[in-house]
Amino acid sequence: MYLNRTLQNKIIVNGTCEQKRQDLTVSWSPNVDFLYWKLIFVFGEDSERYDLESIGITYTVDKGSEIDANTDRGLFTIPVGGYYECANHLHRELFVDDNDNIKVNIYFLNSSMEAFRLENRSEFMGLAIDCPLxxxxxxxxxxxxxxxxxxxxxxxxxxxxxxxxxxxxxxxxxx
Missing domain, CATH: 1.20.5 (Single alpha-helices involved in coiled-coils or other helix-helix interfaces)
Structure with missing residues (x-):
């Protein structure tokens, strides 16, 4: 998995690579009040397209109190051989299943995402598809x-x- 840059320090990037599904997990600890944050992207693939199926975030606040928020819906679809490119800011609201009072807003600025790369490289290849927004x-x-x-x-x-x-x-x- 590859993450070009972020505004946070001490980022850990890992994920799973399967034939039809990939997860990208980005973890960090922004300050002492929040023990850690974990941002999860879930990509799915079939013979014609790639889908960014969901974005989720997990964070802990007090000793072991963990909160999960996610989109639980499809976000983008692109043809095989392309990648997502969001020229401006992309905003997503994530919701917690059992608590209506908690909502997480995440913003991506000038982001590009590509899943299912066939080789290890740092540049994007193929057709750039604009994000829906x-x-x-x-x-x-x-x-x-x-x-x-x-x-x-x-x-x-x-x-x-x-x-x-x-x-x-x-x-x-x-x-």
Missing amino acids: SIIWLKKVPTIVCTTLLLIGLAILLIYLCSRLSKRSAYETIR
Whole structure:
């Protein structure tokens, strides 16, 4: 398993590599209040695609009090031979099964993920697929631009009509 960089110190990266499933586990201890954190990515594979099936996080707070939160749903799907690339930030909410009061928010900044590599290398190979949130944002841009242009055009039309009405009353001749 390979992790390029993170903002935490003393990171431990390990995982399992099976034919149809891979787990990537990233563990660290951010401070003395939290004994450890463990971030788990679960990847699945069939003949046509790779799936990032879930993201989970486990952390302990008090002596042995362990909390597990996860997504329990599929996140991304890409064709075989590609990798995920999230150009902006990616936000996920993770939930604890037996406690509705606990919710974990995780943010990934400029992240790329690839599973089921056939060889040991540090660069990504194949087709880069945008994360769904990046794609959704790109789909919203034309709508935002068109709406803004429409509002500007409407404002110009209103200004023109108001100026015509005010000029007409000022220059009328008396007969």
